[in-house]
Amino acid sequence: MQPYFKYFPRNSFVHKLDPRTKLFLLITYIFLAILFTDVRILMLILISAIIIYLAAKLPFKENIGTWKFLVFSMIFLMVILNLISPYGAKVENPHVIFRFLIFALSWEGIFLSLAAVLRFLSGAIISMVFIMSTDPSLFAPAAAGLKIPDKGAFVFDLALRWVPSYVDDLFKTINAQMARGYKIGSGKGIISKIIMAVPLVLPVTMKGILSVHDVSDAMELRGFGYKKCRTWYREVKMTKKDYFAILLMIITVILGYWLKINMFPSYWLPIS
């Protein structure tokens, strides 16, 4: 149904979890990653995220593009952060390793940027697990299961179904315009380059926006919004595993908060 979606069907523990549980997992990870600045704890969080990724039997090879993008952007980010504003969060008396003109490399800068990178990576990996291990047709029922109003869940379902057809439309438009002599990449200067996007984007957008009224008429004729509740073809159900996983996550969050307050309040340096 959604040929463009990255979904890897596998028979794993993570796949069998309810989508809502996985969303909760993502929130837990984002919260824990924001909580800590200590590189040692963030490293643990990242390793556990990778373990979940492996437990979901998600592939590295078929997904190599995403990993390359993540790793390269992280390395780039770290280098930039250290070069431009070397003292991280404006630390007093940083341990400078060397100084060159306006650039300076300090231990604080290295470890603070490392913390930022680890925080970003762990969140990115868990959101990858969430998306890639969940059947796209379950997102809308899961949203309805979260007590999000049916109309909201329906919007998501509607949007997911239409994406491939608009991608096709756009390619069709590009080919049609090229047959009429449109040259991709032509135009001098920024404004004319932007204007050159109009022949591609405008027809598809107009087709979409003019069909809004037809679609809403069709929906109303079928009685959309007449009854408060609606049913879904696929249903989501919480099992004992889900409740156990959520309990585990709540305990982890409380433990993490306790650790943050009592043991790892600030960033960590290997030197004193």
Added chain:
Amino acid sequence: MEEKSLFSVTTTDIAAMGIGSALYAALNVVFNIFYIPLAQLVTLRPSVVIPMFFGFVFGPWVGFVTGFVGNTISDAISWGGFWWTWDVGNGLLGLVCGLAPIFFAIKDEELGSNKSLVISIIFAVLSAAVGMGFASYMDLALGYGVYTFEQATTWLFLPAFVTDAVFGAVLLPVFLKAYASAMAGRARAG
């Protein structure tokens, strides 16, 4: 025809939200992932006009949902994850643009008028500032990748704001004008 009010969600709005999100996601996917070499600009995003346009025509909530859901879906397709600060930031593009017709009392028939076109340019820039500002400085507040105000401004806010503002300001009036003339030929008003 239903009134444009702040808090009602009609069936038309639902359809507009679905179609807008799908369009935004599809354009993002095609322009970013399949990578059409339209120009040498890396961050070429003609698609930012979609949430602004849907917001302007159908109201702030449609604009917000278009940007938010569209960006969530395109992120999920392109790299299989999502980053909520930028999703909300993209939603704000549509929300802010959707406020313009309410504040300036632009009726549906007047969407193509000169007044509405000028206002649309101003609001495109304003919404880019609000939306991308929210995303950049929220990243800063949460410590995602950046730690200082200068870093957030130079590495996140300025590139995102400038591209979105320029694309929005140039494309939004063009789209509004085209929509107004297309609707004029139809029997019903939006």
